[in-house]
Amino acid sequence: MTDVVLECRDLSKEYSVGPQTLRVLDEVQLRLLRGERVAIVGSSGSGKTTLLNMLGGLDTPTSGEVRLAGQQLSTLKEAERGRLRNQELGFVYQFHHLLPEFTALENVCMPLLIGRTPISEGRERATAMLERVGLGERIGHKPAELSGGERQRVAIARALISQPACVLLDEPTGNLDQQTAESIQQLMLELSQTLQTAFLVVTHDLALAARMDRTFTLKHGQLREQV
Numbered sequence: 001m002t003d004v005v006l007e008c009r010d011l012s013k014e015y016s017v018g019p020q021t022l023r024v025l026d027e028v029q030l031r032l033l034r035g036e037r038v039a040i041v042g043s044s045g046s047g048k049t050t051l052l053n054m055l056g057g058l059d060t061p062t063s064g065e066v067r068l069a070g071q072q073l074s075t076l077k078e079a080e081r082g083r084l085r086n087q088e089l090g091f092v093y094q095f096h097h098l099l100p101e102f103t104a105l106e107n108v109c110m111p112l113l114i115g116r117t118p119i120s121e122g123r124e125r126a127t128a129m130l131e132r133v134g135l136g137e138r139i140g141h142k143p144a145e146l147s148g149g150e151r152q153r154v155a156i157a158r159a160l161i162s163q164p165a166c167v168l169l170d171e172p173t174g175n176l177d178q179q180t181a182e183s184i185q186q187l188m189l190e191l192s193q194t195l196q197t198a199f200l201v202v203t204h205d206l207a208l209a210a211r212m213d214r215t216f217t218l219k220h221g222q223l224r225e226q227v
């Protein structure tokens with residue numbers, strides 16, 4: 001099995017706004033290996049979220065290709081792409097995006113149920129994952145009954161529950177105070193190491209970027225590694 005979990009080649013994205021064409025990504029190359037932690041930094045509007053959306057198969061590039069777990073996304077039918085995404089990717093956003101009507105346990109279980117795991121096994125695995133992120137005592141809480149840091153822990157547990165090859169994170173600690181942000185960052189690093197899951201983080205936070213194995217800067221549509 002190859003160690004490359006997520007890769008893009010010559011990835012470009014243009015938006016048309018009225019008569020204008022905005023080239024946000026310009027032949028971007030990126031290769032993420034199993035268990036690797038990578039940060040992408042860049043100023044506001046540089047295209048970080050756009051890149052993450054392309055890599056996550058949530059939007060289609062103007063040209064170039066994305067390969068996830070060895071499969072080229074553009075060659076897959078929508079349903080196959082959805083299945084692959086559910087199995088091989090986790091997503092964590094600045095605002096947790098948990099379902100408000102459901103408990104922490106049910107939120108974490110959701111990707112497994114979508115992937116047709118039996119409910120009893122799903123609940124068992126979700127409970128174990130919530131214990132792992134330090135929330136064993138909070139599994140019955142709904143998002144509104146959790147602190148901001150706890151909600152992000154639930155979001156991380158949900159992102160990891162399917163044992164994906166890679167987790168994509170968009171400003172995962174941008175909404176938290178410094179101490180809580182640091183504890184969540186520590187948790188992310190520990191989990192990526194023990195589970196050998198690659199983490200790709202886009203952030204403005206240079207301290208968070210510095211904790212990753214590699215950092216890239218996105219500027220004028222191009223990605224450059226900081227050395």
Ligand SMILES: Nc1ncnc2c1ncn2[C@@H]1O[C@H](COP(=O)(O)OP(=O)(O)OP(=O)(O)O)[C@@H](O)[C@H]1O
Nearest residue numbers: 015016017024042043044045046047048049050051
């Ligand atoms: N659907 C769209 N149509 C047209 N332009 C868009 C669209 N989505 C994003 N853009 C433009 O593309 C550029 C990159 O946006 P993107 O959200 O990827 O930036 P970002 O680096 O994530 O910014 P931030 O750090 O502020 O979140 C911006 O100039 C934005 O205005």
